[in-house]
Amino acid sequence: MSTREIRQTLFAQFAAVADALAHGSRxxxxxxxxxxxxxxxxxxxxxGVSVASTSQHLQRLKHAGLVSARRDGRRRxxxxxxxxxxxxxLNIGKVAEACLASVEKIVNxxxxxxxxxxxxxxxxxxxxSARRAVIIVDVRPAEEYAAAHLPGAVxxxxxxxxxxxxxxxxxxxxxxxxxxxxxxxxxDAMRMLRRHHYRVRRLxxxxxxxxxxxxxxxxxxxxxxxxxx
Amino acid sequence: MSTREIRQTLFAQFAAVADALAHGSRxxxxxxxxxxxxxxxxxxxxxGVSVASTSQHLQRLKHAGLVSARRDGRRRxxxxxxxxxxxxxLNIGKVAEACLASVEKIVNxxxxxxxxxxxxxxxxxxxxSARRAVIIVDVRPAEEYAAAHLPGAVxxxxxxxxxxxxxxxxxxxxxxxxxxxxxxxxxDAMRMLRRHHYRVRRLxxxxxxxxxxxxxxxxxxxxxxxxxx
DNA sequence: TTAACATTCAACTAATAAATTGAATATTAT
DNA sequence: ATAATATTCAATTTATTAGTTGAATGTTAA
Numbered sequence: 001m002s003t004r005e006i007r008q009t010l011f012a013q014f015a016a017v018a019d020a021l022a023h024g025s026r027x028x029x030x031x032x033x034x035x036x037x038x039x040x041x042x043x044x045x046x047x048g049v050s051v052a053s054t055s056q057h058l059q060r061l062k063h064a065g066l067v068s069a070r071r072d073g074r075r076r077x078x079x080x081x082x083x084x085x086x087x088x089x090l091n092i093g094k095v096a097e098a099c100l101a102s103v104e105k106i107v108n109x110x111x112x113x114x115x116x117x118x119x120x121x122x123x124x125x126x127x128x129s130a131r132r133a134v135i136i137v138d139v140r141p142a143e144e145y146a147a148a149h150l151p152g153a154v155x156x157x158x159x160x161x162x163x164x165x166x167x168x169x170x171x172x173x174x175x176x177x178x179x180x181x182x183x184x185x186x187x188d189a190m191r192m193l194r195r196h197h198y199r200v201r202r203l204x205x206x207x208x209x210x211x212x213x214x215x216x217x218x219x220x221x222x223x224x225x226x227x228x229x
Numbered sequence: 230m231s232t233r234e235i236r237q238t239l240f241a242q243f244a245a246v247a248d249a250l251a252h253g254s255r256x257x258x259x260x261x262x263x264x265x266x267x268x269x270x271x272x273x274x275x276x277g278v279s280v281a282s283t284s285q286h287l288q289r290l291k292h293a294g295l296v297s298a299r300r301d302g303r304r305r306x307x308x309x310x311x312x313x314x315x316x317x318x319l320n321i322g323k324v325a326e327a328c329l330a331s332v333e334k335i336v337n338x339x340x341x342x343x344x345x346x347x348x349x350x351x352x353x354x355x356x357x358s359a360r361r362a363v364i365i366v367d368v369r370p371a372e373e374y375a376a377a378h379l380p381g382a383v384x385x386x387x388x389x390x391x392x393x394x395x396x397x398x399x400x401x402x403x404x405x406x407x408x409x410x411x412x413x414x415x416x417d418a419m420r421m422l423r424r425h426h427y428r429v430r431r432l433x434x435x436x437x438x439x440x441x442x443x444x445x446x447x448x449x450x451x452x453x454x455x456x457x458x
Numbered sequence: 459t460t461a462a463c464a465t466t467c468a469a470c471t472a473a474t475a476a477a478t479t480g481a482a483t484a485t486t487a488t
Numbered sequence: 489a490t491a492a493t494a495t496t497c498a499a500t501t502t503a504t505t506a507g508t509t510g511a512a513t514g515t516t517a518a
Binding site for chain 1: 235243251254277294310311318327336402411413416
């Protein structure tokens, strides 16, 4: 195999990975799978895309090696091949922000502008959390919280927030997080909490980043105490 | 603009970036442009792809915001929009290595296997270089060396190496580098030097990484002394 | 065994992409 | 002005892709 052939083969394979990423739905699927494994129908629902279409996108991702699948009864459960994949998706987002004016505009006007205060950094959160100065709220769906969440975080899915908000004390600052910087759940939560005069900031990092950084995550469902009306 | 629309727009734009990367020739173009700006004809020659095709690939990259172009006389000079783009290309390579068995095999058998000793790390090189324990050899073409090279490196393009090798002292260890981990120039150089009983290792990082890490690079052509027969 | 279910497969349509060719454009040199 | 040059544009062919529909597969529950 000549030097030239090796180079061409390598870059062609890299291109195959990029090709697998080259569709909005597939990127959204990877963002979801970064939170934990899921079956096809659930993904289809969360995405708002037909089951057949979702299945085919998942198969393309699998063919590119970015996800793997296993059977569980009559369901097929897909999972990310590696946390590196979600880092790659974030990297694409970062480059898109840097290189595409249209993206930069959306991010600044629609996402960043909601943040009256700058997002909390991972380091800062560690400090605040250690001296119990903040309440960490995970606003993702219960399944994703159960798969992995930040140590000490409580789970209040966005859809339940209005109902359960009253349990949150107003004295302590609240830090919300969701699936990552391009997930909008935390922004919606922040807006809602601010309207009710909570002090709330956002954590940009999320579980996949946290785990990739070698920091510990907790697993298991939210407490029954919180889940009761 | 609804939350859902924002999310879909964002991911669609991210997908456009991935789409721009989804071709072997375009990834190879980005690797070349990461070394410094270049005109279309030169890129076409280095790539071994027709001028028209090269031009069209460059335009797609430009449309995605990954490169920019300026005129210089009758030439059109393309350059990377940001060093982040070359980091993204490396990230894709890394994920491809982790996720695609075929890539992992090629990298291990064809690239890594050539390294009898592990590559030099950036930190190690800094130490070795500070006490003049090594000679750093940049085996890229002269234009790329001139655009930016590691401090203290001498330029011996691979094609000139056989002729100029004798100038290298055998007492000191040699560290070679080229365009990055997926460029094969340094490997060829290493093989050639080892056949002539030089002690030689490889630096995996390259100029774009070096610069992105905030380390200083030098510019300017190689010395006349070295260029003379 | 049969029915119900989750997922995949196969076939189809419409849209998009890659490479090639020759013409068109813009800049410099004569 | 005119010729030469570097690049882009336009048109073409061929191949690939996304989404839809309905049938096929494989698993569990009745």
